[in-house]
Structure formats: structure tokens, C-alpha cells
Amino acid sequence: MTTVIAARGEITRQMLRGGRRALAAWAIAFAAMVALYAAMWPSIQGNTQWQNLVNTLPPTYRALFTAGGQLDLSTPAGYLGIELMGFLGPALIAVYAISTGTAAIAGEEDRGGLEITLSAPVARGRVLAERAAALLIDLTAVAAATGLAMWVFSLAFGMHLGVAAIASAVAALAIFGLFAGAVALAVGAATGSAALARALAALAAVASYLINALAQVTSTLKPARPLSPFYLLFGNEPLQHGLRVPGALAVLAAALALIAAGGIVFARRDLA
């Protein structure tokens, strides 16, 4: 019996080739966002009026803008951490990851290409695994571009962020993206519905953000806070205090488990 050994990594490479332009656009957008906030640092630095204004905000407000609840605009890491890690960065990387994760299986199924891919002698589980790898590579590339921009622009505008702090922050971003993207990928693989994949992944990302924010002000949600990937990744303010490795690994493991579970259903369902 002939056995065909398909080129290893071919599906990953194909997905990366197809997503090249989107990746470049997102990497540039993240770097530009970093540049913009870094460029404002000289006008924030030493200006206590901002900090005074912020201090008058009720804790609920502060909880929504910061992952950990602290608002410190007096240091570069505190300032950039609030601006980039409190909401905007995680939201944007989630959008990118969800669109990429949805397109990987359910999107292709909608567009009619999945039957051709799966007509090749390649197991469905392998298609999913290779596309998850491509998602991880894409997110790593966006995180790397963001980190590089942080390093360059923090030097340019006198912020002097440490390399370890930058690495912690962008690792948290990438892993948060992987979590949201994994939900989209897994739901899409399990159901074949791009709309459902997008919706549930967005819901998961928003819920993890809201649980973390509201747990800071309402005692009923407090027990749920350690279950929020947003809290596990950003609650420690990684740009200031580094990444909490066990929490990050837990989110990573959850993302991989989701993809594996999606793969099990994917192998057993009818194609749409």
C-alpha cells in the first residue's frame, strides 16, 4: 500500500503565506501605536495634573482602565502599561487573533476551500495543529514587532524600558491573543460556523476582561478573577512587575487544550 508523506509544515507555511499582508499591517499598526504613546511621554512626564486627575476617579473607573487597579503615570512603565496593556493592546491582539483563528478552519469551510485541503491525504487533526502553529507564529511576530517598537521608541523618548519588562509585556499580549484565537479556532473547527467562532471568541475575550475589572469592585465576582486569562496575564502589570509565569502557563495550557478538544470534534463531524 502506498503511503504518502505530505511535506511537514506545508499547511503552516501556506497559512503564513496567505496571511503575510495582514500580518505586516497588524505589526505596523502595533508599532505605530507604541510610537504614538511613547511620543506623548515627554508631555506626560513630570506633569502631576494628569496623576491628580486620575486619582479623583472612582475605583470602578480605574478598574476598567487598568488590569491591576493601580494607576501610576509617574513612571514610563506605569504610563505605557496603562495605555497599552490596560485595554487597547489586548483588545487589538484579540481582534487579530480571532480573525486569523476563525479564517483558519471555519472561514475556509465557508469559502469552499476546506474540501480541497482535506481531499489531500492529511488528517484533519494535523490540518488543525499546523494552522494553530501558524496562528502562534503570527502572534509571536506581532508581539516581536511590538516589543521592538517599545525598545526603540522608549530609547528615543527617554523612557528606558528594560528588555525583560518589554519581553514580559509582549509575551502577555501574545498569550492573550493565543487564548482568544484558540477559542475561535476550536469553535470553528468543532462547528464549521465562522459566525459562531467569532462570536464566542469575542465573548470569551470580553468576559475575561470584564471579570477582571469588575472583580476589583464587586465581591461576588472576586472568586472568578483567577479564572480570567486577562487577570492571569495582565493583573500583575507585566511591564512594571514582570510576567507571572504560572498564570501565563495556565492560559497557554488552556488554549492548547481548547484546540485539542476542537480537534477531536473536528475529526468526527460532517463537513458543512
Add this chain to the structure above:
Amino acid sequence: MTGPAVVVGAESLTKRYGRVLALDRLTLQVRAGEVLGFLGPNGAGKTTTLRLLMGFLRPTAGSARVHGHDAWRDRVAVHARIGYLPGDVRLWPRLTAREAAGHLARLRGLDHDQGTVDLAKRLDVDLDRPVRELSKGNRQKAGLLLALLGDPDLLLLDEPTSGLDPLIQQEFHHLLRERVQAGAAVMLSSHVLSEVEHVADRVAIIRAGRLLIAESLATLRENARHTVEVRFACPPPPDAFAAVPGITDVRLDGRLLRCTMQGAVDPLVKTLGRYTVTDLNSREADLEETFLALYGQEDPR
């Protein structure tokens, strides 16, 4: 049973979607070296059958085996030797046909370049434009190219000639013949008999999920109705032909007999021997009429 190897074997293959029975206990074989034309009106279950054979759908009951492997459980082994054309050819919209062929060839572990260029020449495929910019017919040709890549020994083709101009259709039939002579098996679906009658060795006709008939075209032709006209030297008795097996629509008008024979004309010829026949004219009903008769006169929806 001897003869060429059974490549596709469906055994009571059934697919149900909720309360809709899409395919009802289909039992069918395709052997190496033959082209099976899979005919039926739209919605009869042709695409469902092909997708079950590809392992894209799980059978509700029954099973399908391809090259001896279960189509659902051993998909990867089955796919190693199949070329597949989906009914709705959309491919990967952003890739050119050349890029798509390269990708698929690498997934199949093929050395692709020569095959792609040759096939593209024969099928007149534009290799260098993104598939989404191609017309339906040109996309169809690109899809055929992908299905034929690497000389698979089973081709499952869903409506392969829809949207093809006649010249390309002819070339495509040549390509199929070459593959079949090399021992490949082909199963191609259509809702129009004329698209398959020049290339198929056998036809299977399906309607509302049920197989009506699976016969060689030669047998189908033999069983086709014949319209017969006979002129006699002197008028035969009025009921001279009433007892001939298979005769219908008898109209005896003096020295002229007009009738329809179901199947072979031999019983009529034996009876005619008793009389002096001055002229004999027999015309076979065309296959399309036979086919429509099997469809059950209904307008193929």
C-alpha cells in the same frame, strides 16, 4: 468474484439529515478500469454519495470502502489515491491555479511541476491569475487540473463538465480515457445523460436518494425501446402480432405495421418470418428517452 479489482464498494450506504433521507441504502461498485456515470436530478443524492466516499460525511448506516479502506475511518489512506472535484469549485480564492497546484502537490507528496504544466496546456487553464478572478468555466478547469494531479487511481468528480465548452469537454474525456486505460477508476456525476454517455462504461441512476438502476451503457442500449415499421406484400391478420413478447403500441393499417418493441426486436423478427416483408425499418429510441423513462417521466428538478 474475478475481474478487475473493486475500487469503490458502497454497502447499504445511508445518510440521513434529521428527518431528510438524503441517501437510502445505496449499494454500488466501481471497478478498476471503468468509468461510472452517476446520474440523477439535482438533489437526488449524488453529491452526498461522493462526499460520503471522501469521508467528509459520516454514514448514518452502511459503509463505503475505497481501495479496501473504510471511507470514514481511514480517510488519510483513502485520500492518498483519490483525485476529487467538488460540485461547487471555489478552491482557494486568493491563490493562482499554479500556487494551488503546488500546495496540493506538496500535500500529496508529489513532484508536481511537469504534471501541472502539461495538464494546464491540455485543459487550457490560466495558471497565473488568482482563482477568484476566473470565470466559472475557468475555475472548473482549474479544479479538474487539481483533481487529475499526480495520476490518482480513483477520480471522484462531481459534475465535472458543467460550465466547460465542448472542446475542453472533449479533451477532458480523452484525459479520462487515458487514465482509465492505465487502470484508474472514475466516478463522475451529472444530471444530464449526454454529458456522460460518450465517456461512461456504466451508468448508475439515482433519484430521491435511491438507486434505480446500475447498468452498462451497452445493456441500457439493448433494452432501449425500438420503433419498428414493417411493410408487407399482403395484409396480415389483424391480431397476428398481439402475442409477440415485448410488443406495444401495435397499429396495423392494411399492409403497414407500426409498433414499439421493448428491448430486442428478435421476437418480432421471428414472427415476421411467416409473412412476406417488403420493407423493414427499426429505430432505436435515443438514450435520453430511455433515461427519462427511468427518471419516471417527471421533470428533473
